[in-house]
Amino acid sequence: MTNNKHVPFLDLVTPHQELRGELLDVFNAALDCAGFIGGPMVEGFERDFAEFCDVAHSVGVSSGTDALRFALMASGVGPGDVVVTVPNTFIATAEAITQTGARPVFVDVDEQTYNMDPERLREYLELGCTRAKRGEVIDRKLGRRVAAIVPVHLYGQTADMDAICELADQYDLIVIEDACQAHGAEYFSRKDQCWKKAGSMGFAAAFSFYPGKNLGACGEGGAVTTWDEGLAAKVRMLRDHGQAQKYYHQVEGYNGRLDAIQACILRIKLKRLSVWNDARRCAARRYSQLLAEMDLGWLAGKEPSWVKCVYHLFVIRVAKREALMTELGAAGIGTGIHYPVPLHLQMAYRSLEYQAGDFPVAETAAAEVLSLPMYPQLMIEQQERVVGAITQFALQSGMGAPKRNSRYAVAGH
Numbered sequence: 001m002t003n004n005k006h007v008p009f010l011d012l013v014t015p016h017q018e019l020r021g022e023l024l025d026v027f028n029a030a031l032d033c034a035g036f037i038g039g040p041m042v043e044g045f046e047r048d049f050a051e052f053c054d055v056a057h058s059v060g061v062s063s064g065t066d067a068l069r070f071a072l073m074a075s076g077v078g079p080g081d082v083v084v085t086v087p088n089t090f091i092a093t094a095e096a097i098t099q100t101g102a103r104p105v106f107v108d109v110d111e112q113t114y115n116m117d118p119e120r121l122r123e124y125l126e127l128g129c130t131r132a133k134r135g136e137v138i139d140r141k142l143g144r145r146v147a148a149i150v151p152v153h154l155y156g157q158t159a160d161m162d163a164i165c166e167l168a169d170q171y172d173l174i175v176i177e178d179a180c181q182a183h184g185a186e187y188f189s190r191k192d193q194c195w196k197k198a199g200s201m202g203f204a205a206a207f208s209f210y211p212g213k214n215l216g217a218c219g220e221g222g223a224v225t226t227w228d229e230g231l232a233a234k235v236r237m238l239r240d241h242g243q244a245q246k247y248y249h250q251v252e253g254y255n256g257r258l259d260a261i262q263a264c265i266l267r268i269k270l271k272r273l274s275v276w277n278d279a280r281r282c283a284a285r286r287y288s289q290l291l292a293e294m295d296l297g298w299l300a301g302k303e304p305s306w307v308k309c310v311y312h313l314f315v316i317r318v319a320k321r322e323a324l325m326t327e328l329g330a331a332g333i334g335t336g337i338h339y340p341v342p343l344h345l346q347m348a349y350r351s352l353e354y355q356a357g358d359f360p361v362a363e364t365a366a367a368e369v370l371s372l373p374m375y376p377q378l379m380i381e382q383q384e385r386v387v388g389a390i391t392q393f394a395l396q397s398g399m400g401a402p403k404r405n406s407r408y409a410v411a412g413h
Ligand SMILES: *Cc1c(COP(=O)(O)O)cnc(C)c1O
Pocket: 063, 064, 065, 066, 089, 090, 092, 093, 152, 178, 180, 181, 207, 208, 209, 210, 221, 222
C-alpha cells in the first residue's frame, strides 16, 4: 500500500511480498533442472488441486478459457451444437463455446444471486426446445441439438446446482461448471444432504489462475477438474497437440499447457487459499454490517444459506452507479464494474440476434452493479473509509440516510 488514504480495488503486491522468498526459490529450482514444461511440478500441483476441489482429476492448462474450451470439446460438444449459459459473465465463457463450433444460447439469471435461474433454464428447455425421435433435445428456433449447460459461479458464489443438474439429467445434457471465479466455494446439495466444492458437481469444471482470481498464478494458467478419467485423458491430449505419446497424434489438439513454474507457484499459493478465502468472507461480512447501518434500500448480493461464497468480488447495486463510482474514485477508492454490458448486447455477438429486453434481470444488473475493493488483506479501516464515502455520497445526492444510532449518523438526520 502506498498511503493509507488510498484503497485500491485489488492489491496483488502484498500477498506476493509475504511469499517472495518461496516464490524466488521456484525459479532457481526450475533453472537447475530446466524442466519448464510438464513434469513433476505440474503433476504435483494437479494432485493438490484435485484434492482441494474434492474431485478425482485435475488437468493443468494455459488459461481458464482453454479449460472451458477443452472441457467442452472433450465432452463431445462441437459444430452445430447449442450450449446454454448466462449473459452476465466474462466473455470467455461464450468464447469457449463458440470456439468449439457450438452456439451459445442465454437464459436469464436470478435477481438475488446473479447466477443462472433454474426456472429460466426449465422454461427454455420446456418451451424453446423439442425432443427429436432419438431423444435429442433440439432448439426450436435454431434447429440445432442442445448439448450442454454452462452455469457460471459468478463473484465466488455457486449456482443452484441441484436444480440445474436435475434438469440436465432429465434432458440428457452435460453440465460444465465455469468455476473461474469460485476456487473453494461450496454448495449444500439438498438432494445429497452434503456440502460440495465448486468444480466437483458437473461432468467437468473450468478454473482460471489469472493473477486477480482467488488463486492466481504469476502469469496465465487454468485447470479442468472432473470425476471422469476418460475426460481427463482427453483434456490432457487436447492441451498437448492431441498426443498421449510424443509425436503420435490421435487427434488435432492445441498448445494449451500449464508452465511448470506457474504450477509450482500455484502449489505454494494453494496452501494459503483457505485462509485467504476466509479473510474474504470476513471482509464481506464487515461490508454487509457496515452497509446495513445505512437505510438506503440498496441491494448487496445475497448469500443464500446453501452457499459458502468465496467473494471473488463484493458487489453492491445502486441506480446512480456512475456518479458514485466517480465520487469514490475522487476519494482514492478503486471500484470496478462486472460487467457493464451483458454478452447478448455485446458488439461481438450481434450475429446471435438478441435484443435489449431479452434478459431483463441481467440487463438491470449490468446497469447497477458496482464492485467494491475486495482482497484477503483488506483492512477494517479501509472498509470503513469505503462505506463512509458511500454514505457521504448518499447524503449529498439525497438518496437516503444512515439509520439513527449508526456510526454514520449525522446531526439532523
Ligand atoms: C477469468 C474468467 C474466465 C477466463 O479465464 P482466463 O484464465 O482469463 O482465460 C472465464 N470465465 C469467468 C467467469 C472468468 O471470470
